[in-house]
Amino acid sequence: MRLFQKHDFPGRLFVVEGVDGSGKSTQLDLLRNWLESKGKSVVFTEWNSSKLISKTIKQAKRSNTLIPVTFSILHATDFADRLENIIIPALKAGLIVLADRYCFTAFARDFARGVDKEWLRNLYGFAIRPDGTFYFQVPVEVSLERINNSRMPGFYEAGMDIGLSKDPRESFQMFQSVIINEYDKMVTEFEFHTMPATRPIHEQQMIFREKVGKLLGM
């Protein structure tokens, strides 16, 4: 399966991962500006954004009627559509692809919803293995603190669909802890670059640029 071997396209694929509020999107945006200022051609794609299916997913979420497996395949469909229409063509054309979340998001979230780990890895077996996956690591306590200070989480965001707790905040805390745990386990499995997401933005960005620069031979 492609996910488990190096790709041989001329382009390069970099991915950011991490829980909501870890600052990964900000960092990816800054990286993109930098790459473009260096004259690189960059293509950006984010989770759940395909023309084909993202609207359906959003509608389904609103109706709160999906079971984890259906939810899981829906996201995989969105991903497959973007992979074939955006990511692979760009890699073939020798471009740099930046992805805000990748299949690892599904590995963490869907597993937290009780979906079988092996089944998930098979499901996304068609994915292209990234040249660099940057995991913006936030310790569970920090993430929970941020959650407590933030708005009320959404139904699926809080994992309410799997009935951890009737209280959205409590459910979110339990759900989030499992997700972070899963991410941490994937660090070695998928050779993540761990990023210190609790450090100042500028400091993180410098580390990010240095790592990506090295991978691109810049």
Place this chain on the structure above:
Amino acid sequence: MAKDLKVQDSQNNKKPAHPYPGKFIVVEGTDGVGRSTQAELLKNWLAIEGYGVVVTEWKSSELISTVIDKAKSKNALNTITFSLLYATDLADRLNSLILPALKAGLIVIADRYFYTALARDVVRGADPSWVRKLYGFAVDPDLIFYLKMPLEPLLRRIITTRGGLDFYESGRDIGMSTDLYQSFKLYQSQILFEYEHMMDEYNFKVVSADDPIDVVQKMLRGSVRQLLAEEAAVQKTI
């Protein structure tokens, strides 16, 4: 008796039979073999016999079937996306229709099941083991009828009854041939080949769809009657 049945099950199937009180019957076969007609007749007969029956068709979920139709009308699907869309459709129907019905003790007749996806996706170049694992969430049927028809009569039947050939039914999306008829023939023969492979793997009950409608129906009813009689015998011993 109940014990014997269980042992038999585990020898014939890789996964244990579903734990629900209902019965799950699948009618499989490629385009044009008369699946829907047979499923409908079976349903009417069972209703008359006093059984609660629901029929579920391939690609009919509220969630996703219109998305599939739209995407197909644009001929914009690649193999994996195609495959995943259909898997989503089935996952949704399993959750919202098939499992609730089986739990309620009804007989569910599925007009096509994931074997259709296995055949189509593999012909479209998907990895056979990937698709099989993908459908790992699907509950095993109690009975799978495979309506089998040789290629030549099948081709004649589709062309005469459908008033033309369909883009995807002809596998035109995978560019087998620009000649629509040739493409159709090639595609359907490969689909049949995949079904042949699955006959033993999934324990299909093969029925010759070349026979008249009533003869085919009689065969189906015979097997269903047997399934229900076995179930009744089990119930008696409990």
